[in-house]
Amino acid sequence: MTPRTGGVYGALRQRRLPPEESDMAVILSVKDLTVVIDGRTILEGVTFDLEQGSNLAIIGPNGSGKTVLLRCLLGIMPYSGVVHWASGVKRGYVPQRVDADRQLPLTIGELLHAKCRVMHFPLTELQSVEELVGLTPDILNSPVGSLSGGQFQKSLIAFALLGRPEVMLLDEPTTSLDQLTEERVYELMHRLQQKLGLTFIVVSHDLTMVYRYANQVLCLNRQGLCFGPPKEVLTPQALQTLYGEHHHFYEHHHGS
């Protein structure tokens, strides 16, 4: 029932990876991941392996456990089963929503500084991340509550990148953005992946972006329903099973 990775890699993946990343070391191994909250099973027996340098999209209907899965992978909520990261792997996280108080007297630059100091990173780290993401002094000096959605998302990505993680986990990074900004954010992520050879794990609601950028996809509806390269596993039947009758609506939903 539970899908596993075979040794199948799509053509897409071969093209995108920098040559030095071509050894396919497993960076994350998940076995029988199960989460029960208040007697309700949120995740059940989720199992998959992920190679270094992958771009994994996690898709599934609302309430299918995507965010919970991400939080388990980060180790910030209790679960049963095994989540095993290759040793020494650092992770950067961009949550779905940050309910930051818009009134906070705090600029993005100050926020990034705070992380640097807590983690004892040198401030040079900060400069390289700012350049990488394209954070202008204008954005850095803005209070957190005054940024546009795209600027805020960029800032969160910069926050996650501080400390040079090998893996980036993003939870619907473009939910609240218009289509143009959404594409820019995906392009930024794609550029980062190419430049730094990062592994991406992205919860996504947008199948267009999944087809364009992901080389692995995990269909999640409490259980893992499919796992593999999108072109192979995202068959009409698979989407039907995942989303039910209305998947067409879902597919064309973005940008509305």
Add this chain to the structure above:
Amino acid sequence: MTVELAYAVILALGAAFIGGLVGGFALMRRMSLAGDAVSHIALPGLGMALLLKFNPLLGAAFTLLLGALLIWRLETQTRLDAEAVVGVVFSASLALGGLLTPRDDLVEALFGSFRPPSALEFVAAALLTLAILIGLYRWKDGFVLNLFSSELAASIGLNRSQLDLAFSIIFAMTVLLVLRFLGALLAGALIVIPPAVARHWTSRLHPFFAISAIVSVGSVAGGAGFAAYRNVSLGPAVVMVASGAFVLSILFRRRPIPSR
């Protein structure tokens, strides 16, 4: 100025300084209201200590710590419940304290005084002030990250619950230090008003804390001067100065009023 009076001045200004800083965090956490009421919970401790004839500040410290733990526990509950409980507990403790505290001491317990400290009191309060400053310096970045997003803070390995507890204790101990001068009714005001003034003037973190601390120290200095000059209670004088600064900060605010 006598040595005793100098001690009292040093303690008051030190308490005002950390009050401004700690209040800044309280405002950022949106716990100004609960924070304001925390000082009320000191009164039953004060009253009990006065009845049993031991140092009233020890009694206040005890009940304040209980109050801090209560707020810490409540922060994990739903907001509405928490606010109701805070309201009930703190007004009930004010009432209980009012019954316990001997009549003659009640005005001072409620509104504070500038009574010079004993040598032991001075050393204890100075050490506590220093400990709070060190704690703030040590945890400030953790506090900031945690109040920006507790989930992000957790994702980089910060322990939310620990940070919240550390802040609650720092907050309670700050109230204790301010309490000596401003009394159980008004101590919270010094922690709530200066950061509100600072917020009208800046949207940046460090200037925010700097302005808050300056307004707090200035209010205590100005209020103490006025109280001595007109021979009135210290607490009300200080809080009136701080409130005056608040009104001025509204009239001359630098930060545009947010559209939402």
